Amino acid sequence: MNMTMMGGSWAELGSRIAGLVFVWATIQQFFPNQLRIYFEKLIDRFLATFYPYIQITIHEYSDGRRNEVYTAIKTYLGAKSTVQARSLKADKVKNSKSIVISLDNSEEVTDEFNGVKLWWALKQTVRNTTMFTLYQSDSEEERKYYKLTFHRRYRDIVTGAYLSHVMEEGKAIQLKNRQRKLYTNNPSDKWSWSGKNLWSHIVFEHPATFQTLAMDPKKKEEIINDLIGFNKGKDYYAKVGKAWKRGYLLYGPPGTGKSTMIAAMANFMNYDVYDLELTSVNNNTNLRKLLIDTTSKSIIVIEDIDCSLDLTGKRKKKNEKSEDEEHNDLIHIKEKEKEKDDGNKVTLSGLLNFIDGIWSACGPERIIIFTTNHVDKLDAALIRRGRMDMHIEMSYCKFEAFKVLAKNYLDIDSHPLFGTIDSLLQETDMSPCDVAENLIPKTASKETCLNDLIEALNKAKESAKLKTEKEAKNKKLSSKAAKKYSHIWMQMIGKLRKEK
Numbered sequence: 206m207n208m209t210m211m212g213g214s215w216a217e218l219g220s221r222i223a224g225l226v227f228v229w230a231t232i233q234q235f236f237p238n239q240l241r242i243y244f245e246k247l248i249d250r251f252l253a254t255f256y257p258y259i260q261i262t263i264h265e266y267s268d269g270r271r272n273e274v275y276t277a278i279k280t281y282l283g284a285k286s287t288v289q290a291r292s293l294k295a296d297k298v299k300n301s302k303s304i305v306i307s308l309d310n311s312e313e314v315t316d317e318f319n320g321v322k323l324w325w326a327l328k329q330t331v332r333n334t335t336m337f338t339l340y341q342s343d344s345e346e347e348r349k350y351y352k353l354t355f356h357r358r359y360r361d362i363v364t365g366a367y368l369s370h371v372m373e374e375g376k377a378i379q380l381k382n383r384q385r386k387l388y389t390n391n392p393s394d395k396w397s398w399s400g401k402n403l404w405s406h407i408v409f410e411h412p413a414t415f416q417t418l419a420m421d422p423k424k425k426e427e428i429i430n431d432l433i434g435f436n437k438g439k440d441y442y443a444k445v446g447k448a449w450k451r452g453y454l455l456y457g458p459p460g461t462g463k464s465t466m467i468a469a470m471a472n473f474m475n476y477d478v479y480d481l482e483l484t485s486v487n488n489n490t491n492l493r494k495l496l497i498d499t500t501s502k503s504i505i506v507i508e509d510i511d512c513s514l515d516l517t518g519k520r521k522k523k524n525e526k527s528e529d530e531e532h533n534d535l536i537h538i539k540e541k542e543k544e545k546d547d548g549n550k551v552t553l554s555g556l557l558n559f560i561d562g563i564w565s566a567c568g569p570e571r572i573i574i575f576t577t578n579h580v581d582k583l584d585a586a587l588i589r590r591g592r593m594d595m596h597i598e599m600s601y602c603k604f605e606a607f608k609v610l611a612k613n614y615l616d617i618d619s620h621p622l623f624g625t626i627d628s629l630l631q632e633t634d635m636s637p638c639d640v641a642e643n644l645i646p647k648t649a650s651k652e653t654c655l656n657d658l659i660e661a662l663n664k665a666k667e668s669a670k671l672k673t674e675k676e677a678k679n680k681k682l683s684s685k686a687a688k689k690y691s692h693i694w695m696q697m698i699g700k701l702r703k704e705k
């Protein structure tokens with residue numbers, strides 16, 4: 206804080222204040238209450254003439270608890286002070302992935318907001334506290350606080366917009382620096398009575414990014430843009446009256462990168478991941494409790510949704526039904542479920558409520574992802590647009606995806622063998638997982654890896670051909686048998702009729 210800028214000589218001001226304190230003490234002794242209030246006001250006015258600055262103090266602890274505002278200010282000033290302050294502190298803070306820089310004691314920084322100049326200082330008081338233990342002893346307790354000084358002219362702007370800005374910035378930096386977590390739900394019957402152990406977590410450290418994800422580049426860009434739009438959509442969602450959340454359905458054969466995509470999304474958005482194991486949830490109420498216990502800026506994942514709930518069978522003739530019939534069907538299913546709901550299982554309507562019921566809006570900025578290998582097995586109501594806003598097909602490896610894998614695994618952008626691989630990938634279905642397996646360098650030669658892949662692709666092509674031939678043969682045989690038996694059947698019926 207630049208003290209010389211704040212007007213007058215400090216020594217002079219100090220002696221005036223000392224004089225006033227003396228006068229004040231005398232007044233307190235000899236004068237009645239009303240007169241004392243009058244003098245108090247007079248002194249305030251007198252001080253304000255010489256010292257037009259206001260100070261706000263923010264203590265580290267408030268009502269015995271750590272003050273959230275103090276923490277946000279500390280983070281905010283940490284970012285400012287790296288360029289200004291001469292004395293800084295570096296700490297490894299719990300739940301933070303990097304070292305946190307903050308102001309050292311008695312250091313000061315200047316800030317500017319919409320043309321208003323402000324001065325911040327970190328102060329510390331030491332209090333003697335007596336510990337009443339067996340060996341009664343004295344100990345010193347440190348109390349830290351930030352002091353913000355500004356001209357009284359800017360009182361409104363500082364107490365309003367500026368402090369909100371500091372809080373928002375501080376929280377955003379905290380979020381960016383935090384160590385992200387991967388949660389999984391504990392089985393409902395093992396929840397503690399306090400209800401605090403609904404989820405267990407570990408640190409989330411998956412290396413997948415969109416850059417290393419092998420898929421069609423256009424599709425990848427579309428997904429990235431969708432996520433960016435969602436991330437910036439706070440005002441839009443509020444304006445249209447929608448809860449700030451988005452659903453993605455990832456479907457495709459095994460090993461095509463669905464789980465990898467979830468990790469890439471979480472890294473891109475800087476979100477936590479809640480991996481929800483539906484089979485460990487014993488009823489709809491507990492499912493709702495789990496939802497309420499998730500934080501904002503998180504992805505809730507239900508992997509292999511088709512295996513988690515019995516959603517099949519009810520809509521086998523889906524393609525034959527009109528939209529109206531589908532709708533009525535859903536109402537019917539919900540009613541039937543309600544009738545037999547014994548509170549011992551998660552039902553389709555419970556899951557639908559989980560996704561977009563009134564409780565789903567309880568924490569903003571959340572993404573829900575379902576993955577499945579069999580999209581056609583899922584109930585249309587579960588994945589309709591609005592619930593699962595974007596349906597993403599993760600398909601077998603094509604040449605563009607292969608190029609990403611070749612770059613990741615072999616660090617090459619081109620090779621004379623790429624042409625052969627391109628044409629083989631057009632004729633054969635191989636998952637990125639299997640392609641990647643062949644690209645892991647087992648020997649020093651990159652060419653050997655590519656040749657291994659070509660060999661694997663040729664084998665896959667050959668076995669696919671054999672499979673198709675076998676299927677065609679079986680089909681032919683069964684249609685021949687069907688014809689034969691229908692012929693015999695007809696002959697029998699004819700005979701019976703004649704006999705009649």
Ligand SMILES: Nc1ncnc2c1ncn2[C@@H]1O[C@H](COP(=O)(O)OP(=O)(O)OP(=O)(O)O)[C@@H](O)[C@H]1O
Pocket residue numbers: 417418419420457458459460461462463464465466577578599636637638639641
């Ligand atoms: N598109 C991809 N891009 C990069 N790596 C991939 C991709 N697909 C698969 N892999 C690799 O294969 C491994 C398995 O992929 P992943 O678990 O994401 O597949 P999945 O689609 O979730 O499979 P499943 O349906 O069996 O759950 C990953 O660890 C990753 O290394």
Ligand SMILES: [Mg+2]
Pocket residue numbers: 463464465508576
């Ligand atoms: Mg998976």
